[in-house]
Amino acid sequence: MRTPSAALALRQARLHLLEHGQCLPGAIDERLARSWRRSMAAGLQPTTRMGTCDNASGGRLRQILASNHELLAHSRPVMEYLFEQVRHSQSVVVLADQRGTLMHTLGDPNFVGRAERVALACGASWHEEHRGTNAIGTALAEGSGVEIHGAEHFLERNGFLTCAAAPIMSATGTLMGILDISGDQRSGHPHTLGLVSTAARMIENRLLVASHRRSLRLHLHSRPEGIGSVAEGIVVLSGDGWIVGANRQALSMLHLGPQDMGATLLERALDVRLDDLLARQKRRPQLAVQVHATDGTALFVQLYMDAGVQSVVASDSAPQRVDASHRPAAADALAKLDTGDLRWRSAADKARRVVDKPIALLIQGESGVGKELFARATHDSGARRAGPFVAINCAALPEHLIEAELFGYAPGAFTGAKREGSKGRLREAHGGTLFLDEIGDMPLALQTRLLRVLQERSVTPVGAGTPVPVDFALVCATHCKLREAVDAGQFRSDLYYRINGLTLILPALRERTDFQTLTERLLSTLAPERPLHVVPALLARLSQHPWPGNLRQYASVLRTSMAMLDAHEDAIDWQHLPDDVTQDLQEPLPSVASAPEPTQAAYEPQNLQALSQLAIRQTLQNCRGNVSQAARSLGISRQTLYRKMNA
Numbered sequence: 001m002r003t004p005s006a007a008l009a010l011r012q013a014r015l016h017l018l019e020h021g022q023c024l025p026g027a028i029d030e031r032l033a034r035s036w037r038r039s040m041a042a043g044l045q046p047t048t049r050m051g052t053c054d055n056a057s058g059g060r061l062r063q064i065l066a067s068n069h070e071l072l073a074h075s076r077p078v079m080e081y082l083f084e085q086v087r088h089s090q091s092v093v094v095l096a097d098q099r100g101t102l103m104h105t106l107g108d109p110n111f112v113g114r115a116e117r118v119a120l121a122c123g124a125s126w127h128e129e130h131r132g133t134n135a136i137g138t139a140l141a142e143g144s145g146v147e148i149h150g151a152e153h154f155l156e157r158n159g160f161l162t163c164a165a166a167p168i169m170s171a172t173g174t175l176m177g178i179l180d181i182s183g184d185q186r187s188g189h190p191h192t193l194g195l196v197s198t199a200a201r202m203i204e205n206r207l208l209v210a211s212h213r214r215s216l217r218l219h220l221h222s223r224p225e226g227i228g229s230v231a232e233g234i235v236v237l238s239g240d241g242w243i244v245g246a247n248r249q250a251l252s253m254l255h256l257g258p259q260d261m262g263a264t265l266l267e268r269a270l271d272v273r274l275d276d277l278l279a280r281q282k283r284r285p286q287l288a289v290q291v292h293a294t295d296g297t298a299l300f301v302q303l304y305m306d307a308g309v310q311s312v313v314a315s316d317s318a319p320q321r322v323d324a325s326h327r328p329a330a331a332d333a334l335a336k337l338d339t340g341d342l343r344w345r346s347a348a349d350k351a352r353r354v355v356d357k358p359i360a361l362l363i364q365g366e367s368g369v370g371k372e373l374f375a376r377a378t379h380d381s382g383a384r385r386a387g388p389f390v391a392i393n394c395a396a397l398p399e400h401l402i403e404a405e406l407f408g409y410a411p412g413a414f415t416g417a418k419r420e421g422s423k424g425r426l427r428e429a430h431g432g433t434l435f436l437d438e439i440g441d442m443p444l445a446l447q448t449r450l451l452r453v454l455q456e457r458s459v460t461p462v463g464a465g466t467p468v469p470v471d472f473a474l475v476c477a478t479h480c481k482l483r484e485a486v487d488a489g490q491f492r493s494d495l496y497y498r499i500n501g502l503t504l505i506l507p508a509l510r511e512r513t514d515f516q517t518l519t520e521r522l523l524s525t526l527a528p529e530r531p532l533h534v535v536p537a538l539l540a541r542l543s544q545h546p547w548p549g550n551l552r553q554y555a556s557v558l559r560t561s562m563a564m565l566d567a568h569e570d571a572i573d574w575q576h577l578p579d580d581v582t583q584d585l586q587e588p589l590p591s592v593a594s595a596p597e598p599t600q601a602a603y604e605p606q607n608l609q610a611l612s613q614l615a616i617r618q619t620l621q622n623c624r625g626n627v628s629q630a631a632r633s634l635g636i637s638r639q640t641l642y643r644k645m646n647a
């Protein structure tokens with residue numbers, strides 16, 4: 001709590017702020033002064049009254065909640081626990097997203113009414129830009145735990161509050177959200193910030209463990225009894241001993257940063273190798289093992305493997321195969337993507353026949369047709385599904401980094417290299433599937449190296465002499481005709497034959513015959529808890545569009561249109577479409593030459609309007625997109641035809 005002299009200084013600073021619209025230099029804590037200055041720069045005045053324009057509701061709020069589903073799921077139990085601690089203290093426990101929008105609140109009923117008057121309710125934004133200095137907004141801006149008490153709030157109307165907030169960070173250092181307790185300033189408690197920070201750590205740990213359910217975890221603490229407490233460090237390990245994730249406590253105990261994830265071997269952070277640890281723990285499973293960090297600090301560690309973890313591997317240089325007895329049950333992930341198109345189904349049938357056989361797949365198709373999704377589903381349908389799926393876009397890698405990125409490098413291999421060296425993406429795929437997207441864009445020199453890896457089934461990191469064995473299923477994808485690149489001398493023919501065990505061609509969206517079912521599936525994937533549909537006339541028009549960006553483009557249009565729906569609406573219609581899409585759809589239909597005709601009716605008419613749309617579509621197709629000719633043939637004016645096309 002504030003001392004009397006600090007309270008006096010704050011009163012004076014506040015008076016100065018009100019009278020002169022400026023911060024009194026040196027009068028208040030620098031962090032608070034920074035926040036007041038940001039509030040003024042956002043155009044706020046201490047006496048500003050808030051509107052509701054910054055609040056998310058309806059579709060936008062649903063979208064925020066959906067995209068933070070995982071965070072919400074793991075925060076709810078912790079928030080309930082936290083709420084029990086402050087139940088009778090005139091407070092609310094609040095979770096906000098990474099923009100400061102409130103997503104979940106739990107409140108003392110006696111306080112909730114007052115809290116709602118200042119918009120401490122779901123959907124409200126507590127970003128500093130909207131509400132000036134406040135614990136949520138200021139914790140967001142500063143990236144650290146913050147307490148804001150009474151008159152420290154920039155807006156006068158929030159002066160009755162005391163708030164403590166702490167950021168929730170991901171294992172890679174990204175801010176995921178803010179946890180906060182806000183209450184009546186008269187019932188403020190000096191330990192609230194500590195409580196909120198601890199609860200934020202609990203959420204971070206839950207998220208880390210949940211997102212690495214199938215991995216090996218090392219729990220550590222300076223005392224054996226600290227393992228299992230909220231203060232423990234948690235390190236996630238790959239099967240061959242690389243540190244691939246860690247909570248904040250572990251990063252600090254091991255002197256690592258988020259940038260070291262995936263690039264540091266366990267034995268570089270602790271004086272122990274994974275295989276030693278495994279052997280010791282096998283002998284005495286309940287006992288924590290004492291090890292030392294690089295600075296000599298003693299730590300106790302214990303390995304955990306949830307049911308289904310199988311990638312327990314002996315050493316860095318000789319990774320073992322995944323143990324099949326622990327694999328999760330087989331699921332036909334390819335069937336889940338099947339919405340009835342015959343060409344797509346035929347590709348999936350062929351892929352099923354070669355899953356788990358040493359036959360490389362080459363998937364061809366235009367950009368956005370779902371090649372990566374198909375490759376992932378093939379991986380998930382096979383025996384390697386418990387192993388990693390490593391996707392590399394060969395077109396997106398900067399040429400000077402591509403070699404080190406793919407093949408890894410030894411410690412000190414070149415200037416600027418990481419001290420511990422790097423494992424490289426190819427070895428990350430060990431035990432699973434390597435997906436090389438846009439393989440046609442791989443430079444010739446690297447094609448030679450890749451060919452050697454595929455022939456010898458081992459990787460030699462840059463600057464290292466010893467090859468490391470690797471074992472992965474290979475799936476490549478390309479939007480170009482690779483055969484032509486071979487003929488033009490841009491792609492090695494021996495590599496082409498090695499990656500082309502079986503070529504599968506995925507149809508473009510405009511060629512698919514399952515537009516209606518596909519749309520239903522996309523909508524239910526995008527909004528699982530909300531039954532939505534596209535009105536038949538619009539659906540008919542959408543099915544005629546050439547969709548040059550294929551499923552990626554169509555899924556994005558549906559996503560944006562869904563965000564335009566009001567809470568009570570369940571049908572996507574013209575007014576929900578983005579303007580540029582409406583404009584495109586109002587253009588005369590492209591000629592058959594540029595947009596191949598669907599091979600089967602994509603849409604079954606269900607009423608008179610839909611029937612009329614189908615007639616219009618077929619006539620337009622017969623007239624090769626010529627609207628005047630189609631109108632004449634239908635016996636209506638051009639204008640009427642345009643109106644009907646847009647109905």
Ligand SMILES: Nc1ncnc2c1ncn2[C@@H]1O[C@H](COP(=O)(O)OP(=O)(O)OP(=O)(O)O)[C@@H](O)[C@H]1O
Pocket residue numbers: 337365366367368369370371372373374437477479522525551552553555
């Ligand atoms: N069957 C599907 N169900 C749901 N969404 C899909 C489906 N197929 C594709 N998508 C959407 O399309 C996007 C593009 O898919 P994907 O990345 O697999 O295509 P691609 O052919 O590999 O594209 P590129 O050639 O540009 O790499 C995905 O992010 C997803 O949103």
